Amino acid sequence: MxxxxxxxxxxxxxxxxxxxxxxxxxxxxxxVAKKLSSELALExxxxxxxxxxxxxxxxxxxxxxxxxxxxVVKGLDGYRVGITQGNVVxxxxxxxxxxxxxxTAPRVSERIEFVKGSSSLLYGNYSGGVVRVEGAEHQRETxxxxxxxxxxxxxxxxxxxxxxxxxxxxxxxxxxxxxxxxDDISDITTFQNHFVFGYRFGDSILKLxxxxxxxxxxxxNRSAEETRIDMEQEKFGAVWHFGKHQFEIQKSDYLHYETExxxxxxxxxxxxxxxxxxxxxxxxxxxxxxxLQYLQSxxxxxxxxxxxxxxxxxxxxxxxxxxxxxxxxxxxxxHPMPNSSERNLVLAFSPKLTLLDDxxxxxxxxxxxxxxxxxxxxxxQWLQNRDYYNSISDTAFSFSTDWKxxxxxxxxxxxxGYLERLPASSELYWxxxxxxxxxxILGDAELDSETSLNxxxxxxxxxxxxxxxxxxxxxxxxxxxxxxxxxxxxxxFHGSPVWIMRGVPADIYGFSFQEKYRKEIxxxxxxxxxxxxxIRGETSDGNLPRISPWNTFVEIEDKYGNFQGSxxxxxxxxxxxxxxxxxxxxxxxxxxxxxxxxxxxxxxxxLLDVEARNHLSFLKETAQLPGREISFGFETSF
Numbered sequence: 116m117x118x119x120x121x122x123x124x125x126x127x128x129x130x131x132x133x134x135x136x137x138x139x140x141x142x143x144x145x146x147v148a149k150k151l152s153s154e155l156a157l158e159x160x161x162x163x164x165x166x167x168x169x170x171x172x173x174x175x176x177x178x179x180x181x182x183x184x185x186x187v188v189k190g191l192d193g194y195r196v197g198i199t200q201g202n203v204v205x206x207x208x209x210x211x212x213x214x215x216x217x218x219t220a221p222r223v224s225e226r227i228e229f230v231k232g233s234s235s236l237l238y239g240n241y242s243g244g245v246v247r248v249e250g251a252e253h254q255r256e257t258x259x260x261x262x263x264x265x266x267x268x269x270x271x272x273x274x275x276x277x278x279x280x281x282x283x284x285x286x287x288x289x290x291x292x293x294x295x296x297x298d299d300i301s302d303i304t305t306f307q308n309h310f311v312f313g314y315r316f317g318d319s320i321l322k323l324x325x326x327x328x329x330x331x332x333x334x335x336n337r338s339a340e341e342t343r344i345d346m347e348q349e350k351f352g353a354v355w356h357f358g359k360h361q362f363e364i365q366k367s368d369y370l371h372y373e374t375e376x377x378x379x380x381x382x383x384x385x386x387x388x389x390x391x392x393x394x395x396x397x398x399x400x401x402x403x404x405x406x407l408q409y410l411q412s413x414x415x416x417x418x419x420x421x422x423x424x425x426x427x428x429x430x431x432x433x434x435x436x437x438x439x440x441x442x443x444x445x446x447x448x449x450h451p452m453p454n455s456s457e458r459n460l461v462l463a464f465s466p467k468l469t470l471l472d473d474x475x476x477x478x479x480x481x482x483x484x485x486x487x488x489x490x491x492x493x494x495x496q497w498l499q500n501r502d503y504y505n506s507i508s509d510t511a512f513s514f515s516t517d518w519k520x521x522x523x524x525x526x527x528x529x530x531x532g533y534l535e536r537l538p539a540s541s542e543l544y545w546x547x548x549x550x551x552x553x554x555x556i557l558g559d560a561e562l563d564s565e566t567s568l569n570x571x572x573x574x575x576x577x578x579x580x581x582x583x584x585x586x587x588x589x590x591x592x593x594x595x596x597x598x599x600x601x602x603x604x605x606x607x608f609h610g611s612p613v614w615i616m617r618g619v620p621a622d623i624y625g626f627s628f629q630e631k632y633r634k635e636i637x638x639x640x641x642x643x644x645x646x647x648x649x650i651r652g653e654t655s656d657g658n659l660p661r662i663s664p665w666n667t668f669v670e671i672e673d674k675y676g677n678f679q680g681s682x683x684x685x686x687x688x689x690x691x692x693x694x695x696x697x698x699x700x701x702x703x704x705x706x707x708x709x710x711x712x713x714x715x716x717x718x719x720x721x722l723l724d725v726e727a728r729n730h731l732s733f734l735k736e737t738a739q740l741p742g743r744e745i746s747f748g749f750e751t752s753f
Contacts, residue, residue: 158681158709160720162273162294162305164198164217164246167227172586172627173648174229175663177731179738180301181270182332182344183216185209187731188229189588190623190650190662191243194539194596195565198246199238200350201253202406206367206387207348211541213733214551215383216330218348218369220307222275223290224248232530232571233478233515237393237406237463240480240513242534242567242590251279251311252324252354253361257286266748270741271296286313298741303332319357326350330371334551335738340376342551347371359395372423375550379424382417400470406463414455414540415492418547429494437498440607444557448608449494451547452558453504455540456487472522478515484508484537488544499546503560511535511564517571524577529570536565542596542616548609552733555606556598557615565618567592582631588624595621595654600696612696621659625650640674651692660694661731663687664702680710690730700735703727714751720744 159167165176165184176184177192188196198205198217207218221227230237231244238245251258263276275292290309296302307328314321330346352365366388373381391408417423429450438445463480488504515532545558569590576583598614606613629646647667652659670683689702703725709718721727724743728735 160707162220162222162296164219164221164227164248167221168229168246171229172584172629172646173588173625173650175731176729177213177661178729178740179214179732179734180303180333180335181296181298181741182301182303182330182334183209183214185213185217186246187663188243189590189625190652190659191590192661192731194536194542195241196243196246197235197239197241198248200365201247201249201354202238202361202363202391202393202408203365203389204239204387204410205248206350206369206385206412208369208371208383208385210539211383212549212552214334214344215371216332216344216346218328218346219248220292220294220305220328221248222273223250223292223307223309225251225254232517232532233465233467233476234404236478236480236513236515236532237404237465240482240511240534240536242536242565242569242592250309250324250326251288251290252322252352255320255356257281257313257315257320258288259286260753262750262752264748264750266746268296268744268746270298270744281313284315286315287311288313298744300738300741301333301335303330305330319355322354322356324350324352324354334734336551336553336734337737338375338550338553341374343374344551345372345374361391361393363389363391363393365389373550378421380418380420380550382415382423382426384415384426385412387412400468402467402469404465404467406461408459408461408463410459410461412457414457416450416452416454417492418450419494426492428491431495434495434498436500437494437496439496442607444601444604444613445497445499445546446555446607447493447497447546448548449497450492451549451556452541452544453488453490454492455544456489457540458485459483472520474519476517478513478532480511480513482511482537484510486540497546509537509564511537515569526575528573530572532569534567534569538562538565538596538616545616548606548611553609553611554733555609555611555613557601557613559616559618562596562616562618563594565592565594565596567595580633582633584629585627587626590623592621592623594618595659597621597659599656602695619654619656621652621654623650623652623659623662638675642672644668644670644672656695658692658694658697660697661733662692664690664700664730677713678711680708682706682708687727698736700728700730715749716747718746718748720746 163184165186168174168186169176173189175187177187178184186196194210205218209215209217226249228247230247235245258279259281261278265274273294277290279288288311292307294305309326311322311324328348332344334342336342348369350367355362368386370384372379389410394405396403415426417426440446460483465478467476485508487506490504513534517530519528543558543560545556548555567590571588574585596618599617601613601615604613627648632643634641649665650663652662666687668685672681685705687703690700693699706722707720721743727740732738
């Protein structure tokens with residue numbers, strides 16, 4: 116049965132594997148194990164993109180309560196993990212700061228896939244891989260009928276549905292989703308509408324789409340007054356499916372206010388336009404994919420207490436250079452960065468060779484970027500010297516290759532990649548206080564590209580009822596960009612810690628082991644799973660901050676006719692390798708369970724009601740994980 120509002124694929128540990136819309140496919144050509152996407156929604160601990168994916172190997176979620184949860188992959192976060200809407204980078208600012216929500220509700224999407232290795236370079240040069248979210252516009256098929264679901268819990272409720280109609284060559288699909296929750300840590304109200312109009316002619320189909328998202332949520336920091344974010348996003352575009360090719364144009368407008376005590380102290384806005392073509396060709400045993408894209412964006416940021424109802428130009432006198440404090444560190448209490456206009460031109464291609472027992476893939480990505488800066492929004496007392504606002508033009512080159520070898524039902528896979536990531540404009544030019552995270556962040560306009568050599572290895576074994584997965588990786592960064600604390604220095608305006616963007620050598624490596632045992636006993640289909648995962652991150656100065664502690668889990672599942680049930684116990688260790696000035700977190704146990712019968716389900720999270728804190732969070736002291744939650748829901752379709 117199809118999940119209501121979403122057809123979501125589960126993360127596959129295979130690098131660059133694309134999986135069926137309706138199911139999870141763990142691939143060996145001689146054996147395919149599928150898991151319906153409805154089960155993934157049922158297993159999710161929440162409604163964010165990170166919640167939907169965090170049960171998968173090496174994927175965590177940087178949570179801020181019910182409202183925010185961006186995927187963290189293999190200890191890599193922020194700009195190192197790409198999120199795309201189809202073939203286009205998602206127009207949100209979630210990578211800029213952990214308190215910014217991802218600009219889509221996963222239940223409104225048709226499919227989500229995690230892409231790693233050579234195929235990931237088609238969509239971005241992200242060392243952590245790409246989470247690719249697809250809407251109905253990215254599917255050649257058209258949906259007819261209705262599917263809907265609802266859920267109520269002690270924290271809140273959700274309700275949504277999809278309606279699809281078609282006649283002759285015309286089709287229309289409308290998706291809507293509403294979610295409201297308050298888990299005593301933060302509260303959120305989310306509303307999203309998505310419309311797709313299709314027209315089929317010959318072997319082609321043209322789909323026009325529009326999307327409106329509204330998010331209003333609180334940030335659980337230590338401010339005396341409530342800190343909230345009010346976010347809205349509008350998207351319009353067209354996708355033309357021509358044979359195996361996809362052509363897309365998109366226009367998107369993103370805006371969010373940050374308020375404290377009801378005052379609009381901050382305003383973030385980004386307009387984005389893109390044109391892209393994803394081409395597919397075959398020649399003999401080779402399959403070729405080519406991605407051409409042009410993307411431009413306009414970013415504006417406002418910070419002035421109670422004055423950020425809209426963006427505005429600061430008044431000017433005769434002053435050219437400012438910085439009124441006269442400090443070696445250019446502290447500012449005004450707008451934290453200049454307006455920026457960015458243009459990207461991308462060429463990426465990924466050939467793949469499939470033989471009897473081997474698959475070999477390659478990926479190449481070339482990106483040219485230009486950034487123009489306009490400091491007219493900066494209050495003149497905080498202006499830096501004129502050279503600071505010079506335009507820049509730079510290029511990044513990335514290359515990856517992977518090899519997979521089958522041994523009957525078993526397979527082994529290796530991946531090696533060299534990646535260059537151009538630093539984001541916020542990493543280069545941010546200079547100001549951020550109310551939501553209560554920290555002062557200082558960018559570095561001289562940052563070089565983040566470069567890394569990535570090595571991954573996977574081994575999958577199948578013996579009768581047993582299935583084993585062993586995975587490991589080692590990523591060496593010549594220039595890892597992150598926020599590093601300035602010792603014994605406080606923001607002169609707020610007394611908060613000061614963090615500076617730095618690029619340093621670093622190594623991130625990890626290991627995971629998972630074992631599954633399946634057994635049928637009369638009419639019962641049992642599965643017992645066990646897993647262990649550990650990640651380390653080190654720099655020349657010590658440990659990297661916000662790296663997940665090791666964790667282990669055991670889960671038992673049973674299917675009996677129309678009944679399905681599971682119970683999962685997970686232990687997350689205390690933090691053992693903190694970075695400088697990083698607070699520690701205690702270990703905790705997390706017990707979750709679910710039971711479903713036909714169209715109805717009952718599930719529980721944190722059944723032991725433990726006090727737990729996410730070590731990945733900037734606000735781990737105040738943004739603890741939610742307590743016990745019991746949910747009852749239904750799903751239906753016709």
